[in-house]
Amino acid sequence: MITYEQVKDAYFSKTAEPAQIKLFISSTGAVLGKTLKPDHKSLLSEVITQAVFQNITDSAAKSDLTTTLISLEKDMAELTALNNLKKKPENFSEKKESYINSINEKRNKLYALLKLQKSSLFPEDDQFSNLKILYLPYFLTTAGLSEAYQPDAEAISKVMALYTTHNQSFLTDFKFFGFPFHYFYTAIFLLILFVGLCLLYSIFMKNLNIKYQIQE
Known part of the structure; x- marks a missing residue:
């Protein structure tokens, strides 16, 4: 929480340097590893996606990440729609397995791409950067890539405080x-x-x- 407090103002005011964005990604990424409420997960997923893409300077890597993420979300939406069908098709099991395999492949690709950009995403002294990169593909979302997206600084800070501050007495x-x-x-x-x-x-x-x- 201390690290987040040090860099949040610079990040939300869009004046953060790359090193500060790394600290922002590292601190919010630590909270993503916890069990989150769905709305809290969405808030953090969107802002960390925005931060990740801001700090990746390789345009080819950024394009590849975007394409893979869009395709991943498409597969996930189609899998959800398939599972929600009241009348399952005859090839339900095969289609479901196909979607799951495709989703896993794309998450693995995201992981491989993010791993190559590790030095741009996390401080060198972050001992848990490898773990954070491992679960980051499960939280990236295209909602954080929209030019219209504006992170809710107050709501995000409340979520960070909720999951990182111990009750004191x-x-x-x-x-x-x-x-x-x-x-x-x-x-x-x-x-x-x-x-x-x-x-x-x-x-x-x-x-x-x-x-x-x-x-x-």
Whole structure:
């Protein structure tokens, strides 16, 4: 979240340098790896697509990515339409498998193309750049390529805060022996729970031994 906060104003004001866009892609890409609500996923997918294409300077690569992405979305839409048919065609299974294979091939192609552009998309010190490139083809969308597309900075920032900011309170902020206090009380709670269960087990077994006259 700190990285995002540092570069968001420059990005949304369209004054960001390539290095700042890399940081923007890296920070938003980290959130895409989480389980997102559909509307949150759409917001981030659109803006990260825009950022990715802004930082790719190779026109041939950009064209290839665009063509592949358009074709991928066409296949996905047709697969959805096929699955939604009330009356399935006789060759339903074959057509479905064909679409799935085509979708996988195009995602693999997107991955290969993006991997070649890695240095343009992520900072050199991003330890998770390979992982982010791996799942990026699942989030790119043509909606972010439209010239009319304008990212909703406020909505995107709220989504980023939701998935990257931990709830804070006295229990998380107060330091106890150099650690957040909630670490301590969680550990004590677990210790008491364990001791309590052991005690209950001992009492239970003792009562059983008395009931059935079992001698140890």
